[in-house]
Amino acid sequence: xxxxxxxxxxxxxxxxxxxxxxxxxxxxxxxxxxxxxxxxxxxxxxxxxxxxxxxxxxxxxxxxxxxxxxxxxxxxxxxxxxxxxxxxxxxxx
Amino acid sequence: xxxxxxxxxxxxxxxxxxxxxxxxxxxxxxxxxxxxxxxxxxxxxxxxxxxxxxxxxxxxxxxxxxxxxxxxxxxxxxxxxxxxxxxxxxxxxxxxxxxxxxxxxxxxxxxxxxxxxxxxxxxxxxxxxxxxxxxxxxxxxxxxxxxxxxxxxxxxxxxxxxxxxxxxxxxxxxxxxxxxxxxxxxxxxxxxxxxxxxxxxxxxxxxxxxxxxxxxxxxxxxxxxxxxxxxxxxxxxxxxxxxxxxxxxxxxxxxxxxxxxxxxxxxxxxxxxxxxxxxxxxxxxxxxxxxxxxxxxxxxxxxxxxxxxxxxxxxxxxxxxxxxxxxxxxxxxxxxxxxxxxxxxxxxxxxxxxxxxxxxxxxxxxxxxxxxxxxxxxxxxxxxxxxxxxxxxxxxxxxxxxxxxxxxxxxxxxxxxxxxxxxxxx
Numbered sequence: 001x002x003x004x005x006x007x008x009x010x011x012x013x014x015x016x017x018x019x020x021x022x023x024x025x026x027x028x029x030x031x032x033x034x035x036x037x038x039x040x041x042x043x044x045x046x047x048x049x050x051x052x053x054x055x056x057x058x059x060x061x062x063x064x065x066x067x068x069x070x071x072x073x074x075x076x077x078x079x080x081x082x083x084x085x086x087x088x089x090x091x092x093x
Numbered sequence: 094x095x096x097x098x099x100x101x102x103x104x105x106x107x108x109x110x111x112x113x114x115x116x117x118x119x120x121x122x123x124x125x126x127x128x129x130x131x132x133x134x135x136x137x138x139x140x141x142x143x144x145x146x147x148x149x150x151x152x153x154x155x156x157x158x159x160x161x162x163x164x165x166x167x168x169x170x171x172x173x174x175x176x177x178x179x180x181x182x183x184x185x186x187x188x189x190x191x192x193x194x195x196x197x198x199x200x201x202x203x204x205x206x207x208x209x210x211x212x213x214x215x216x217x218x219x220x221x222x223x224x225x226x227x228x229x230x231x232x233x234x235x236x237x238x239x240x241x242x243x244x245x246x247x248x249x250x251x252x253x254x255x256x257x258x259x260x261x262x263x264x265x266x267x268x269x270x271x272x273x274x275x276x277x278x279x280x281x282x283x284x285x286x287x288x289x290x291x292x293x294x295x296x297x298x299x300x301x302x303x304x305x306x307x308x309x310x311x312x313x314x315x316x317x318x319x320x321x322x323x324x325x326x327x328x329x330x331x332x333x334x335x336x337x338x339x340x341x342x343x344x345x346x347x348x349x350x351x352x353x354x355x356x357x358x359x360x361x362x363x364x365x366x367x368x369x370x371x372x373x374x375x376x377x378x379x380x381x382x383x384x385x386x387x388x389x390x391x392x393x394x395x396x397x398x399x400x401x402x403x404x405x406x407x408x409x410x411x412x413x414x415x416x417x418x419x420x421x422x423x424x425x426x427x428x429x430x431x432x433x434x435x436x437x438x439x440x441x442x443x444x445x446x447x448x449x450x451x452x453x454x455x456x457x458x459x460x461x462x463x464x465x466x467x468x469x470x471x472x473x474x475x476x477x478x479x480x481x482x483x484x485x486x487x488x489x490x491x492x493x494x495x496x497x498x499x500x501x502x503x504x505x506x507x508x509x510x511x512x513x514x515x516x517x518x519x
Contacts, residue, residue, distance in 0.1 A: 001412050001413050001414050002412060013414075014412065014414065015414045018403070019403045019404040019405075021358070021405075034504050035504065037504075038356075038503050038504045039354070041447075041503075042356035042447050042503045043354040043355065043356050043503075044345070044354065044355075044356065044357065044358055045345070045349070045354065046345035046346075046355070046357055046358050046359055046405065047345075048343070048345075048346045048359075048407045051405070053404075053405065071359075071405055071406050071407050071408070072407050072408060073408060074404075074406055074408050074410070
């Protein structure tokens with residue numbers, strides 16, 4: 001099982017977390033046209049490799065955070081709080 | 094003594110028959126030819142199919158067989174059927190709620206029923222019947238509704254009582270933590286041999302002149318004036334009038350190389366097999382509520398699967414916790430297997446669409462087509478998907494059965510929401 005570093009609680013088992021999909025999506029607004037809405041609702045980068053994604057610590061602090069993870073070997077590169085930009089340096093979580 | 098086997102009339106293929114078996118046995122079986130050639134890619138093809146799994150090979154086969162287009166190449170980055178075609182639980186069914194899905198999957202089912210004869214290759218299609226269990230009042234309402242909808246579409250479907258389920262599956266524990274209250278049953282559903290589907294279609298396509306090029310990865314597309322002209326591969330540029338991408342879990346990666354984004358997320362779906370047992374289960378039993386499904390292979394192993402891992406991944410491995418999620422309900426439903434050992438586990442990368450229905454259609458790039466989004470249920474469809482996708486590629490328009498499955502549905506909102514209908518990915 002994966003061990004995930006929650007920015008608030010520290011390292012916990014993956015079964016405590018919910019996956020929240022791709023991070024840093026630009027939200028659609030009431031003024032958005034159908035194409036923008038499709039992009040926000042459905043289209044995903046679905047990266048093979050280093051990607052930024054959202055996680056929710058459901059059975060812990062119940063707070064959202066972001067993570068950088070490699071989807072080929074599932075290794076977490078780092079986790080960071082919402083509102084922050086993805087750290088560029090590689091640190092072992 | 095090496096004897097040439099009798100060939101079939103129109104093509105160069107060595108047919109499998111009792112006569113040929115006897116003939117070859119006289120030569121100590123050294124006269125069998127390989128099932129397909131290993132050609133070097135040509136400079137130009139009418140159609141290039143990217144992805145040598147069941148769907149891609151079936152597309153190539155029907156292009157050559159039904160439409161007479163044999164200047165076709167199938168490009169595979171690994172080996173044939175090494176992706177999801179070889180990484181599933183081999184279940185075939187066509188009992189879907191919506192008309193669009195029914196049309197598509199029933200078309201596939203009807204082709205499955207004659208596939209071994211069509212390909213002269215035993216795909217071991219076994220229509221042993223499939224049950225969806227209901228564990229609560231809501232499940233009962235849902236399967237009743239689905240049963241009627243399926244019958245309205247002319248597809249066989251019936252409801253079973255707990256007593257009937259027990260008769261068919263004596264080892265089931267009806268009074269489990271989530272009791273078994275009924276089941277939706279399709280008698281024509283069943284299993285098939287996964288590798289044989291890839292090999293059978295590859296052999297058939299090759300005999301009709303299709304070039305199957307393995308160990309050849311697509312690095313990019315040659316796109317001019319928003320029209321695809323070919324693919325850049327590890328074996329050089331291969332020009333093509335049309336390109337069909339049938340790459341399952343790696344579809345998004347391919348799309349990105351053409352500058353496109355697809356409504357797909359790739360996740361790992363795991364399955365496992367037990368040690369072999371004497372015959373104990375002669376149908377397929379699935380449960381959406383506790384989410385595990387099981388059948389018994391011809392070798393006697395129980396083939397077990399569940400839901401996909403909960404996060405995007407291309408690892409083809411999956412997490413241990415997901416195994417526990419599947420094995421727990423399995424032991425509760427079938428206490429007799431509690432001491433059974435699991436022999437092998439594997440994972441495939443499934444491409445999940447938001448509505449859990451496949452995506453087939455032309456992309457924003459002209460002549461670049463996608464056949465993807467089959468998610469956790471692709472194995473039941475290669476014949477139908479290949480036949481209809483080939484028809485669409487050959488005629489430059491989507492086949493009427495495939496029209497609802499285009500990318501436009503994510504903008505128009507006309508989703509085919511089988512995911513919500515079944516309550517799970519399926």
